Amino acid sequence: MKILVCITHVPDTTARIAFTDNNTRFDKTGVQYIIGPYDDYALARAVELKEQLGGSITALNVGGSETEPTIRKALAIGADDAVRVDAEPTDSFFVANQIAHVARDGHYDLILMGRESIDYNGGQVHGMVGELLGIPSVSPVMTLIVEGQKVKMTREIEGGKEFVEADMPLVAGCQEPIAEWKIPNMRGIMSARTKPLHVVAPVSDEQRTHVGSYELLPPKAGVKLVDPNDMAGLVNLLKNEAKVI
Amino acid sequence: MATLVFLEIDEGSVKKSSFEAISYASAINAETTAVAFGDLSADDLAKIGKAGATKLLHVTDAPFAQPNSMAYASALAEAMEKTGADTLVLAKSSLGDAIAARTSVKLSASLISNVTSLPGEEGGFSVRKSIYTGKAFANTQSVTSRRVLTLRKNAALIREDGQTVAVEGFQPTVRDADFNVKVLSREKATGEILLPEADIVVSGGRGMKGPENWNLIEGLAQALGAATGCSKPVSDMDWRPHREHVGQTGLKVAPSLYIAVGISGAIQHLAGVNSSKYILVINKDPEAPFFKAADYGVVGDAFEVLPRLTEAVKAQLG
Numbered sequence: 001m002k003i004l005v006c007i008t009h010v011p012d013t014t015a016r017i018a019f020t021d022n023n024t025r026f027d028k029t030g031v032q033y034i035i036g037p038y039d040d041y042a043l044a045r046a047v048e049l050k051e052q053l054g055g056s057i058t059a060l061n062v063g064g065s066e067t068e069p070t071i072r073k074a075l076a077i078g079a080d081d082a083v084r085v086d087a088e089p090t091d092s093f094f095v096a097n098q099i100a101h102v103a104r105d106g107h108y109d110l111i112l113m114g115r116e117s118i119d120y121n122g123g124q125v126h127g128m129v130g131e132l133l134g135i136p137s138v139s140p141v142m143t144l145i146v147e148g149q150k151v152k153m154t155r156e157i158e159g160g161k162e163f164v165e166a167d168m169p170l171v172a173g174c175q176e177p178i179a180e181w182k183i184p185n186m187r188g189i190m191s192a193r194t195k196p197l198h199v200v201a202p203v204s205d206e207q208r209t210h211v212g213s214y215e216l217l218p219p220k221a222g223v224k225l226v227d228p229n230d231m232a233g234l235v236n237l238l239k240n241e242a243k244v245i
Numbered sequence: 246m247a248t249l250v251f252l253e254i255d256e257g258s259v260k261k262s263s264f265e266a267i268s269y270a271s272a273i274n275a276e277t278t279a280v281a282f283g284d285l286s287a288d289d290l291a292k293i294g295k296a297g298a299t300k301l302l303h304v305t306d307a308p309f310a311q312p313n314s315m316a317y318a319s320a321l322a323e324a325m326e327k328t329g330a331d332t333l334v335l336a337k338s339s340l341g342d343a344i345a346a347r348t349s350v351k352l353s354a355s356l357i358s359n360v361t362s363l364p365g366e367e368g369g370f371s372v373r374k375s376i377y378t379g380k381a382f383a384n385t386q387s388v389t390s391r392r393v394l395t396l397r398k399n400a401a402l403i404r405e406d407g408q409t410v411a412v413e414g415f416q417p418t419v420r421d422a423d424f425n426v427k428v429l430s431r432e433k434a435t436g437e438i439l440l441p442e443a444d445i446v447v448s449g450g451r452g453m454k455g456p457e458n459w460n461l462i463e464g465l466a467q468a469l470g471a472a473t474g475c476s477k478p479v480s481d482m483d484w485r486p487h488r489e490h491v492g493q494t495g496l497k498v499a500p501s502l503y504i505a506v507g508i509s510g511a512i513q514h515l516a517g518v519n520s521s522k523y524i525l526v527i528n529k530d531p532e533a534p535f536f537k538a539a540d541y542g543v544v545g546d547a548f549e550v551l552p553r554l555t556e557a558v559k560a561q562l563g
């Protein structure tokens with residue numbers, strides 16, 4: 001069983017979001033970076049599958065050298081080796097193209113990703129990689145079990161869930177409760193230092209979108225407090241001032 | 246050039262977000278073709294025209310009856326070629342996302358997701374998309390001649406002044422490879438207002454103390470015609486199903502009114518709701534961070550406030 005896990009290097013969920021250079025660049029000052037929370041679920045499930053079925057896990061990130069501590073963390077959690085495609089991940093097609101290239105060379109049975117990255121929130125890369133490789137992509141996946149060449153999954157749909165089955169190879173975009181997040185232990189952290197991390201050049205520079213500028217969400221004007229004994233007054237505000245009910 | 250819109254059908258009806266997609270597409274170009282898979286009611290057919298579609302490609306072939314992102318992507322790519330459209334518009338959803346990604350690759354088109362605005366007037370095709378879980382926007386330009394857009398809720402108002410839509414049958418090519426993923430079964434709450442589509446959401450947090458108290462949340466939701474949501478600890482403790490959990494690692498909602506009851510307002514929860522038009526917070530702690538993100542607030546005990554609010558809603562809305 002060969003598993004490829006694609007991880008993002010993203011600002012911590014509590015990070016302050018700000019932009020610099022005339023709102024053309026994300027301000028990295030003081031920002032803590034983590035493995036994308038959904039990618040962490042994908043990695044955790046990969047570790048469980050390897051324990052159960054044997055095989056190997058490769059972690060993959062498309063990013064500059066600053067992402068290496070995040071990649072080392074994936075190695076500490078349980079990936080056997082890692083690949084970093086040395087390029088800024090500026091466009092989801094660009095990223096998908098790099099991932100598809102690595103995946104083609106490695107002949108993986110399963111390609112696990114997060115349901116979405118928490119910086120660009122596209123939920124796009126898995127579908128694109130599936131299409132580029134001509135294999136199925138399923139997302140968001142809440143449970144995933146392997147039975148021979150088949151993978152059985154629960155997929156969340158609006159208002160419920162769907163039970164699906166597909167042959168490997170395939171791409172899955174993972175979310176909870178697929179596995180419990182794994183915290184690296186001391187042995188993992190020590191061994192991560194010597195596990196191979198291959199840096200490769202991007203295969204293509206084709207990009208299909210370009211971000212001109214960024215904007216922050218405008219701040220709220222301030223809360224209007226209503227006396228808990230005056231719920232008729234509150235309903236009146238919602239109805240006649242906000243006009244939302 | 247012309248636009249194409251994917252219509253998502255849920256429990257036999259076209260989703261509201263798909264009507265938004267039609268009106269959005271028709272604002273880019275009046276020559277808007279909608280594509281629907283499966284049966285349509287006469288009522289929906291009329292609404293498709295009113296929302297701004299001039300033509301409907303209707304697929305009724307059996308292989309396309311079940312939602313299938315791979316088969317739908319192939320069919321939509323074929324429809325793009327057939328109509329000569331240069332822009333495909335879909336409402337963002339778990340189905341829409343997968344179709345959009347695969348179709349964009351088939352068409353060598355750009356893909357912009359979470360779009361919140363119509364393209365700007367200045368040169369090139371540039372739209373605003375929501376990023377960093379609703380905390381910011383990126384003005385994003387498409388650098389290819391064709392593009393695929395997924396819309397966030399409320400990206401466009403639904404028009405009602407359109408004409409009758411011309412219906413044409415469409416038999417897409419059936420490709421075996423698109424049927425690799427077999428749906429074994431489906432579990433779905435029926436008759437419920439879908440949380441991602443809801444105009445009003447009433448959400449409960451750990452302050453509700455336990456699942457036995459959810460009748461208070463449901464009572465208010467029912468009086469308002471709202472969907473119910475919850476914070477992550479609430480779904481982690483199985484007080485509520487996982488699909489109701491709102492936030493950074495849950496659902497992102499953008500209703501007109503979000504009512505948060507007994508939720509502290511952690512940054513990861515706010516990430517899922519900060520695109521709401523209005524936020525009402527009910528919390529007994531005046532220092533709860535949620536009040537900073539709110540438009541209206543009630544400092545009080547949910548167990549006293551909720552029944553009163555529900556009564557007041559019933560009294561004024563009848």
Ligand SMILES: Cc1cc2nc3c(=O)[nH]c(=O)nc-3n(C[C@H](O)[C@H](O)[C@H](O)COP(=O)(O)OP(=O)(O)OC[C@H]3O[C@@H](n4cnc5c(N)ncnc54)[C@H](O)[C@@H]3O)c2cc1C
Pocket residue numbers: 013037449450451452453475476477478479490491492493494495506507508509510511512513514517527528529530533545546547548
């Ligand atoms: C990586 C990561 C991702 C996360 N993702 C999410 C996410 O997607 N969604 C999410 O919600 N959380 C998420 N969290 C968790 C988040 O940080 C908070 O822990 C969580 O939102 C708190 O839930 P809560 O407000 O219901 O509970 P609490 O923080 O315990 O707040 C309960 C609130 O209820 C009030 N209260 C108590 N009793 C009453 C009463 N009788 N009447 C009125 N008010 C009362 C209290 O004053 C308090 O403000 C995430 C955390 C991490 C680390």
Ligand SMILES: Nc1ncnc2c1ncn2[C@@H]1O[C@H](COP(=O)(O)O)[C@@H](O)[C@H]1O
Pocket residue numbers: 006007008036038039060061062063089092095112113114115116117118120121122123124125126
């Ligand atoms: N730069 C990247 N490097 C590696 N994997 C990525 C990268 N960007 C996105 N992915 C993967 O694709 C998933 C979906 O990302 P997105 O389409 O951006 O929401 C993520 O959860 C990751 O698993």
